Amino acid sequence: MECTAGHNNAENYFSSYEDLEIHRLMLEDKPRNIAYKNAIISNKDLFKNKIILDIGTGTGILSILCAQAGAKKVYAVEASNIASLAEEIVKENGFTDVIQVSHCRIEDFELDDKVDIIVSEWMGFYLLHEGMLDSVICARDRFLKEDGLLFPEECILYTAPCQLPSFYQFWDDIYGIKMNSFGKKYRKIFEGKPEIREVLSENLLNEGNEFVKFNLNFVKNEDLDRISQRQVVACIKDGIYQGICMWFCVKFPSINGKDCVTLSTKPDNPLTHWKQTVIVLPVELPVESGDAVAWELTLQRLIDKPRSYSILLTMLDPDEESHPIPCDCHRPKCLIIKTYLSQLPPEDDDNDENDIAT
Known part of the structure; x- marks a missing residue:
């Protein structure tokens, strides 16, 4: 199975962030916003009198949080036309003397000084969709001090086998009528591409394993070009193996290095606008607790569309792995x-x- 997701080009990518509906969804995402607020405000001593770079500032919410935490200067960089609205919001909150909004790509941004901290909400669906991590890496290498911090600083993408009743069992009984023939054709639409859906924790057949883990202080662009892993996991309950579920978490630095804030999109956590990403299997497989299932998952960046990935899922025989x-x-x-x-x-x-x- 192979699937592709992403924007066709950089122009479409940035213009999509001029849609106020997208920003409304992000501003209404309580787990997302609370995690960033807690990570910044609870670490005021890290931000006080420091110079901050906010990449992809959007409406400016993270820049304002940094200013509230006592930052000396915040450079808010936004490539889309939403930058003009960010300036209005900064003024509305009384931080024009602290926050400087720049309407440009971070790759085109110029700054004579180095910054103490880089903040960014760069994560996309299944973590890498949208490809904004490249921009964070670029900014890190150009602008971050040697002992500077990244918020967040670590990210992990997880995978787990799962049940997908909305794709399978739902069609067993539609007001007393079987619609499995319709359901089979409906699933064909989703074969070959990732689908963003809410997955209930009760439908996970395993707690999940790390697929890839990045420390943003060290990751390189080429590390993102191709990510592949073979996995063998044991089911923790009886069920029907119908898909692969993907989610991520990010971790933020802290003053003591221990009480760090984590933002997770795992199904048993409060739902975020990222929801979860699922890959629907072409066939379903009944499993029992203790059964092993195996697959190989590959994320491959597209050469002609660097913000897009093809996702190749190959089912494996667990007895041979x-x-x-x-x-x-x-x-x-x-x-x-x-x-x-x-x-x-x-x-x-x-x-x-x-x-x-x-």
């Missing part, structure tokens, strides 16, 4: 290894685990 250690599936080999590891003294775990392969 290497299983993680420990593995919670009921394959006899994995059960034996898990039992063996559970009996080891804690100090011996690391040494002995490395010597075992499934």
Whole structure:
């Protein structure tokens, strides 16, 4: 299965952010806004009298939070025409002496000084859709001080097998009439592309595993060109394997390095405007708790559309794949290894685990 998502070109990408409806959705996204507010305001000592760069400022909400936290200067950079509205909102909140709005791409922005902190809400659907992380990396390399901070600083994309009743079971009974023939044709529409849907936590067949993890202090553009991983996971409940669910979380720096704020789009967290991303399988597979399922997922940046990705999902035979250690599936080999590891003294775990392969 292969699917593509993204804007056709940079012009369409930036013009899409002139749509006030998009900003309304983001401003009404309580988990998103509360996470950024808590991350900034609870770390006032990191922002006080500091120089801040806000990439993709939009309506200016993050810039204003930085100003409220005591920032000395905030450079708010916005490529779309919403920049003029951001200037009005900055004035409305009385921060024109602190916040400077620049209407340009961050790649074209010029600044003589280095900044102490870069803030940005750059995340797209399944984390990388929209490709704004490239702009953050560009700004980091050009403008951030050597000991500067990035808000957020770490991001993780997760995957898990899931049930998708709205694509399958829903069609079993439409006011007492079976519509599975319609449902089968309807699913064809979504084969070959990611779909943004709300996935209930009860429909996850596994808690999820890391697909990719980035530290924004070190990630490079080329790291984003192709991301691929083979995964084997054990189902934690009986159900019907109908798709792959993707979600992400980002983590922010903190003063003590421990009490960091996290923004997560996992199904068991409050719903955000990102919802979750699902890849619908062409067939459904009944599974029991302890059954292993396997797949290979590849995100490939398109050369002619760098803000777009093709997503290739290949279903694998779990009996032919290497299983993680420990593995919670009921394959006899994995059960034996898990039992063996559970009996080891804690100090011996690391040494002995490395010597075992499934």
